[in-house]
Amino acid sequence: MSKNKKLKVGVYGITGCAGCQLSIIFNEEEILDLLSLIDLKAFPFIKELNTDEEFDYVILEGLVANKLDLEILRKLRKNSKMLISLGACACTGCVPAYRHFTLKENYEHLLYKRQEELQDIEPSPHDEHVKVDYYIPGCPPDKKEILRFIKGSVRGVLPRPHQNPVCIECRRNGNACLLDEGKPCLGPITTGGCNAVCINGGLECWGCRGPTKDMNLELMIKILRDRGFDDRFIQDRMRTFAGLKLPMLERVMQGSKSKVLQTRFDGEKKFYE
Amino acid sequence: MQVLRLEKKRLLHFLDVVKKGFEIIAPVKSDLVRFSKIYHAEEIYLEKQSYFPVKEYFFRKEETLFQFRGTSITVPAYAAKKRMFFGLRRCDLNAIKNQDIVFIGDMGDPYYKAARENSYLLGYHCNTAPSPYCFCGSLDLVDFFDLMFFDKEDHFLVEVGSERGKSLAEKYREFFTDSQRLITQNEKRIPGVHRLENKDISGFYDHQDWKKGADICLSCGACTTLCPTCYCFEIHDEVKTADPCKGERRREWSSCQLQEFTRVAGDHIFRKEREDRFKHRIYHQLQYFKEKYGVQMCVGCGRCIEGCPTRIDFVRILNEMKNGKTENNG
Amino acid sequence: MAKQKTTVENPYLPKPYKILEFYRETSDSFTVKADMEIDHDPGQFVQVGLLGIGECPISICSDSREYIQLNIREVGNVTIALSKLEQGDTVFIRGPYGKGYPMRYLKGNSLLIIGGGCGVAPLKGIIDYAENHRRDYKDLTLLLGYRSPDDILFQRELLEWKNRYNLQVTVDQNTHGKFCYGAKEGFVTDALESMDISNNNQIAFVCGPPVMMKFVIRSLKDKGFNDDQIFLSTERLMYCALGVCCHCMIKGKFTCVDGPVFRYDEIKDLENE
Known part of the structure; x- marks a missing residue:
């Protein structure tokens, strides 16, 4: 490994909160070892000297929200053999992309009217503009998953992306099902890999890692309706992190109204007393 | 099989004494009922079936098979904790038996085997169905335990199911008296658990x-x-x-x-x-x-x-x- | 953590073997010869891997007690990592596993070997076996189909096979207009149909993509082959190869223990799984 040249890596951010880049740094114990594995050519967030040419791969945080973002994204794509989307914004559009689902007059006056130089474009994840080679989703992404990717890349192996729902890890961790407690948990339709960190802490899953390929969306909507959530709430919740990846949501919501699914919900109380 | 008698009021004392020689794993009620290590015998909860199964103590959620360094491989020392499981239901015990078939009988999994070898299985018989969903009576479950506790109002009848159970009972002989009677097949039946009518699918x-x-x-x-x-x-x-x-x-x-x-x-x-x-x-x-x-x-x-x-x-x-x-x- | 040496055989532990020979077969596959000295049947497989990357099941495509030969196609992480090895490197192997072709019980028959793409690899085990026990079997007919002339496997052996046996190679598409080894354009099934072959004392061995196997079986049946005259080799995701992890289950059968070779009448009903 070390006899070969180290991989040239860049870490960049476009519109976003920089939390995903922080997730890399949060690997405090291993961050220095990481530098022995790769040649970190650029990481403007923490590094003073950066070069932006010829990368083996670029890890890019944030989404495209203005013209400058798009320029950076295209440039990095051109200069890099692989592009890795880091975080929910980069992968699914996350909260900034919620703008698609609300009226312009609701937000326009807050910022864009005052700051004309922003030259905003419709917020969108990377893969709407360029080819993405690997996704590390999550808000914030799992710091170990980032490490696992980098370690894999050094050996020429891309870790198999998570496809299983959050519930797999959640149940393994011995959590009670929050749906049984009447909470609007999106775990069953959300891609796992986060070790169910929110549910471990008692907070329901909001779906930050995006929908699974195998989700049963119709049933999920039905379950939430059974628990007394109205369609507006369900739609808002599902769109918070991954609205752009659920283009079928409205159609399924309409379609599922007429369908009878025999599910059972015992109410918020478990049958244990 | 030999049957012993344990006064109910002595159960906690019995477990507290056992705890000196073993780690006791029993159902505990927190948000849900789950098997966990107990520190005081009073923690044990026997009203309902545990929500989570006991399998994670033998077939662990995550197991390190081996560590490697370059091309050399080392196997971590297998677990050697002496454990006593208390409050296992008839279904839990049969489930352990079925996993034994796979991991010990079929392939000789050393990790599972090590965890099982150091475990004593103490059952607790269900006098009523412990969950509205269970249906163990529909299946051909067998007696599989070291000791099985039958709850009889003010005392337990304790059936000895194995040599290990026998030696365990002898070790703590001061708690038990000999029972005059055996456990009948009828007593081993659990009411209301014959829901599955279609077993051959x-x-x-x-x-x-x-x-x-x-x-x-x-x-x-x-x-x-x-x-x-x-x-x-x-x-x-x-x-x-x-x-x-x-x-x-x-x-x-x-x-x-x-x-x-x-x-x-x-x-x-x-x-x-x-x-x-x-x-x-x-x-x-x-x-x-x-x-x-x-x-x-x-x-x-x-x-x-x-x-x-x-x-x-x-x-x-x-x-x-x-x-x-x-x-x-x- | 305290370490101890295992006294009993731990079925999960692979052993290191030296690569005696390594060469590329096609643009996406290569052949490895490793110094593993074991008794095995043709059609059995081993778990081949690298520490830190993982393992994957690969059929043994040789018949020798001195070494094993493996033909590997680069499709996943482990196989791609294996493709970067060289002669003299170490691979980790455990096995052999599964039920191979019951050659001992098929003495006195002619062998009809039908392979498609990388499915030819396990069949090569039979060819080598038959060569080593030439007097036990009558005629050998090889019918090997590939996508294009570039995908033809075992080119080192093909000439010899052509001289000794009744060999026919087909390619789905002849991209260069160059025919080698007398390859004809078309599908294996077409070649089989036009072949004058009877089921009399003839055993058919089929391995290839599911669609190809389906059609080959159909035309074998047309030619009068009975279910118990056809042997198939199957492929599944597997981890343990010990009949435990359950990933390779086809209905009640474990590919790793009951297979990978099945007589057609054993798995006839399982076709859709």
Whole structure:
């Protein structure tokens, strides 16, 4: 490994909160070892000297929200053999992309009217503009998953992306099902890999890692309706992190109204007393 | 089998004394009932069945198979904790027996074996059905325990089920008196747990009702995680950042309800449809396992139904198949 | 953590073997010869891997007690990592596993070997076996189909096979207009149909993509082959190869223990799984 040249890596951010880049740094114990594995050519967030040419791969945080973002994204794509989307914004559009689902007059006056130089474009994840080679989703992404990717890349192996729902890890961790407690948990339709960190802490899953390929969306909507959530709430919740990846949501919501699914919900109380 | 008598008021004292020589794992009620290590005998909760199965103590959620460094391999020392499990139900005990068949009988899994070898199994007989979902009476469960506690108002009758049980009872002889009578077969029956009428499902493979279960399945894998017998797993390697030549190979739980479960390189998925996966689980529980090992894998604890977010009641679905009832009834 | 040496055989532990020979077969596959000295049947497989990357099941495509030969196609992480090895490197192998072709019980028959793409690899085990026990079997007919002339496997052996046996190679598409080894354009099934072959004392061995196997079986049946005269080799995701992890289950059968070779009448009903 070390006899070969180290991989040239860049870490960049476009519109976003920089939390995903922080997730890399949060690997405090291993961050220095990481530098022995790769040649970190650029990481403007923490590094003073950066070069932006010829990368083996670029890890890019944030989404495209203005013209400058798009320029950076295209440039990095051109200069890099692989592009890795880091975080929910980069992968699914996350909260900034919620703008698609609300009226312009609701937000326009807050910022864009005052700051004309922003030259905003419709917020969108990377893969709407360029080819993405690997996704590390999550808000914030799992710091170990980032490490696992980098370690894999050094050996020429891309870790198999998570496809299983959050519930797999959640149940393994011995959590009670929050749906049984009447909470609007999106775990069953959300891609796992986060070790169910929110549910471990008692907070329901909001779906930050995006929908699974195998989700049963119709049933999920039905379950939430059974628990007394109205369609507006369900739609808002599902769109918070991954609205752009659920283009079928409205159609399924309409379609599922007429369908009878025999599910059972015992109410918020478990049958244990 | 030999039967002893333990006064109920002496149970806590008995367990507290045992605790000096063993780690005691028993059902404890927190948000849900689960098996965990107890520090005081009063913590033990025997009213209802545990929500989570006990299997994680033998077939662990994550197990390091071996560590490697360059090309040399070392196996971590196998667990040697002396454990006493208390409060295992008839279903839990049979589930352990079924996993023994797979991990000890079939392949000689050293990790499982080590955990089992140091475990004493103390059962607690259900006088009433411990969960509205269980149906163990429909299955052919057997006596499998070291000691089994039968709850008799002010005392326990303790049946000795093995040589290890016998030596354990002798070790703590001061707590027990000899009982004058044996446990009858009738006493071992648990009322209200004969729900599954359709045990031989070989003729129902193409039945339309499988869809009923699949339609309300999220493929979340709760059923297999909570099942005390399900034993499938995956193996992954993990390397150290400081030196990618060092690392370990790990085994972790998996679930046949996931698409990923049968995905091969090139992205072909053999059981892509939810219905196929649901059907596979039930067939493995009731038929395939029996074909291979002679017993049904399912022990009728009902955890897969209780833990399912939509309560897919496969027992009802199977019964309806047999009784030819296909219309929806709420 | 305290370490101890295992006293009993731990079925999960692979052993290191030296690569005696390594060469590329096609643009996406290569052949490895490793110094593993074991008794095995043709059609059995081993778990081949690298520490830190993982393992994958590969059929043994040789018949020797001194070494094993493996033909590997680069499709996943492990196989790609294996493709970067060289002669003299170490691979980790455990096995052999599964039920191979029951050659001992098929003495006195003619062998019809039908392979498609990388499915030819396990079949090469039979060819080598038959060569080593030439007097036990009558005629050998090889019918090998590939996508294009570039995908033809075992080119080192093909000439010899052509001289000794009744060999026919087909390619789905002849991209260069160059025919080698007398390859004809078309599908294996077409070649089989036009072949004058009877089921009399003839055993057919089929391995290839699922679609190809389906059609080959159909035309074998047309030619009068009975179910118990046809052997198939199957492929599944597997981890343990010990009949435990359950990933390779086809209905009640474990590919790793009951297979990978099945007589057609054993798995006839399992076709859709």
